[in-house]
Amino acid sequence: MLGVPLSEVAWLAFLIVAGGVIVGILAGLFGIGGGAVIVPVLYEVFRVLDVPEQLRMQMCIGTSLAIILPTTVRSYLAHKARGAVLLDMVRIWAVPSLFGVAIGSTAAAYAPSAVFKIAFVMFAGFVGLRMLAGGDRWLLGKELPGRSLLRFFGFMTGLFASLVGVSGGALSNAVVTLYGRPMQQAVATSAGVGVPITFAGTLGYMIAGWTHMAELPPLSIGFVSLIGFALMAPVSSYMTTYGVRLAHWLPRRQLEIGFAIFLMLVSLRFIVTLI
Numbered sequence: 396m397l398g399v400p401l402s403e404v405a406w407l408a409f410l411i412v413a414g415g416v417i418v419g420i421l422a423g424l425f426g427i428g429g430g431a432v433i434v435p436v437l438y439e440v441f442r443v444l445d446v447p448e449q450l451r452m453q454m455c456i457g458t459s460l461a462i463i464l465p466t467t468v469r470s471y472l473a474h475k476a477r478g479a480v481l482l483d484m485v486r487i488w489a490v491p492s493l494f495g496v497a498i499g500s501t502a503a504a505y506a507p508s509a510v511f512k513i514a515f516v517m518f519a520g521f522v523g524l525r526m527l528a529g530g531d532r533w534l535l536g537k538e539l540p541g542r543s544l545l546r547f548f549g550f551m552t553g554l555f556a557s558l559v560g561v562s563g564g565a566l567s568n569a570v571v572t573l574y575g576r577p578m579q580q581a582v583a584t585s586a587g588v589g590v591p592i593t594f595a596g597t598l599g600y601m602i603a604g605w606t607h608m609a610e611l612p613p614l615s616i617g618f619v620s621l622i623g624f625a626l627m628a629p630v631s632s633y634m635t636t637y638g639v640r641l642a643h644w645l646p647r648r649q650l651e652i653g654f655a656i657f658l659m660l661v662s663l664r665f666i667v668t669l670i
Contacts, residue, residue, distance in 0.1 A: 419634025457600025495553025500599025
């Protein structure tokens with residue numbers, strides 16, 4: 396990384412900051428600040444930077460996991476202090492989710508980028524359709540399922556989170572609310588599950604991309620851009636307030652539909668690159 400032209404670093408920093416502005420506004424507008432917004436924005440940033448197509452999605456996902464890690468930790472600690480976290484569920488999910496992350500991170504080193512695009516399309520489609528249909532009205536039961544099924548959910552959450560670049564909150568939220576728990580507990584518990592997922596995922600993507608360092612942007616460790624991590628998080632956090640102001644002008648249902656349309660357009664963007 397020594398000897399990298401300063402102009403390249405400055406160009407990368409500028410694009411990351413611009414991407415952070417977009418991520419922050421969208422996050423505040425739609426109430427979601429995770430990889431569902433960060434990954435598609437980073438994809439366009441790394442496209443402009445000429446990151447090889449076969450490595451671009453992996454770079455987006457690894458950097459996204461790193462960016463959302465601090466926020467996930469802070470969210471978990473705040474919810475835990477209020478007693479909203481279902482700690483038994485977090486303990487049951489922790490180990491299976493790490494197995495899922497391990498498989499996803501390993502895939503980053505060997506699988507083609509199409510795998511990650513397809514996973515993101517599936518994830519975005521699931522979240523988008525759930526929002527369009529009013530997912531908070533769906534219910535599978537009034538009690539959480541047994542340990543075996545919960546472990547399976549934990550494994551799938553870790554796997555998809557590491558393939559898509561999210562903390563797994565959208566998936567774990569869905570599970571908790573589908574079994575009759577209030578949204579406050581769902582969000583709090585998802586944050587608890589997200590801590591090991593984002594930490595292990597970030598580390599895994601750093602290792603997975605180590606052999607591709609020569610093809611990646613300046614100041615990267617494996618598939619994690621340090622400039623992306625250092626700049627996008629604070630910039631997006633600051634710009635979120637402007638998105639929130641805009642959000643207060645619109646009814647909740649319109650916001651849900653708007654975010655669902657955003658996810659569908661992102662999915663279509665990735666589908667086009669697969670053709």
